[in-house]
């Protein structure tokens with residue numbers, strides 16, 4: 251049966267890619283679903299099978315609930331640019347079949363005997379990693395993502411038992427309670443999902459670089475999932491926020507809906523130069539290749555540039571960094587302690603991501619739209635109602 255399914259996927263998928271106007275989607279979808287029903291495995295998900303990145307239904311086994319584990323019925327999963335990167339093997343290390351998704355929200359359906367922080371029925375989230383050594387200096391500080399033995403990523407990671415982790419485009423997940431967060435009551439599940447990666451990825455360096463300084467100025471490069479969270483946090487911290495975008499279509503909403511103070515089309519050299527030495531902080535979340543130097547010249551003396559994205563290379567003249575004694579730094583998601591703090595901060599300050607909720611059947615198209623920068627500002631998959 252598995253072989254039959256692989257055959258079906260191999261035969262149909264290139265065909266589907268070439269014919270985006272295919273009207274027979276429903277039939278194809280039903281066929282694939284029928285196959286996944288007959289595959290072995292206690293969990294239904296959607297997986298990419300090869301670097302084409304095309305996803306389709308896929309069954310696999312999740313482990314039994316261990317002493318310290320919680321089992322979570324997934325209701326929503328946000329779509330991060332990381333899902334584009336790994337479904338298409340852009341970093342060269344994708345392990346197929348690959349089930350993406352690391353902005354997971356759901357309801358606890360079972361807990362192991364040692365679990366103390368959660369009970370059945372709790373609203374919880376899981377972010378970008380699901381394991382670490384729990385014994386090193388960084389784990390001790392609640393900075394597990396920096397674990398000296400390496401944290402295990404939520405998908406495409408190799409867990410301690412040797413299995414390849416599978417992410418949140420799936421019906422449920424089993425995870426050690428340490429890597430699970432309480433979603434505060436009355437915070438809507440579909441809005442909580444983007445906080446688990448996009449939210450913490452910008453919040454963590456903003457706290458580390460002391461950006462909670464009302465009156466200071468922040469530049470945000472790239473207005474997608476991460477970028478729009480940086481704008482929302484920036485405003486909540488009392489900063490003057492300038493958005494640098496390649497998409498003029500995002501201008502009005504950036505100013506009115508997200509509350510940015512200024513919007514600059516990054517291709518407009520005059521507008522860029524006018525901001526020379528005007529920014530205290532820059533958060534760079536632009537997913538594609540771009541120049542760094544024009545932005546470094548916009549920083550004031552002692553300014554801080556935080557790179558969050560993965561362009562092919564980082565290149566700038568030493569002078570653009572040294573003159574003004576600037577800091578150029580990187581960051582990767584955040585620790586469990588700060589993630590819970592960020593969730594509580596968003597609840598207390600009524601900070602809500604702007605999302606487009608989609609069914610799992612739309613996932614392939616949503617990834618395409620992210621590549622085309624056509625996202626306002628996070629796709630969130632309604633797993634509960636569409637993954638069947």
Ligand SMILES: NC(=O)c1ccc[n+]([C@@H]2O[C@H](COP(=O)([O-])OP(=O)(O)OC[C@H]3O[C@@H](n4cnc5c(N)ncnc54)[C@H](OP(=O)(O)O)[C@@H]3O)[C@@H](O)[C@H]2O)c1
Nearest residue numbers: 331472473474475476495496497536537538559560582583
């Ligand atoms: N460090 C971490 O822990 C971490 C965590 C998650 C994601 N990431 C990385 O962060 C980046 C952003 O992720 P995301 O989920 O926010 O992506 P996203 O929602 O797809 O948004 C990315 C935005 O970047 C801008 N952009 C795209 N190509 C560009 C180019 N060639 N030059 C300039 N701007 C460009 C676009 O905004 P405009 O239309 O406004 O120009 C686009 O909407 C990705 O590289 C992702 O892999 C890192």
Ligand SMILES: [Zn+2]
Nearest residue numbers: 330332447448
């Ligand atoms: Zn992510």
Ligand SMILES: [Zn+2]
Nearest residue numbers: 383386389397
């Ligand atoms: Zn550790």
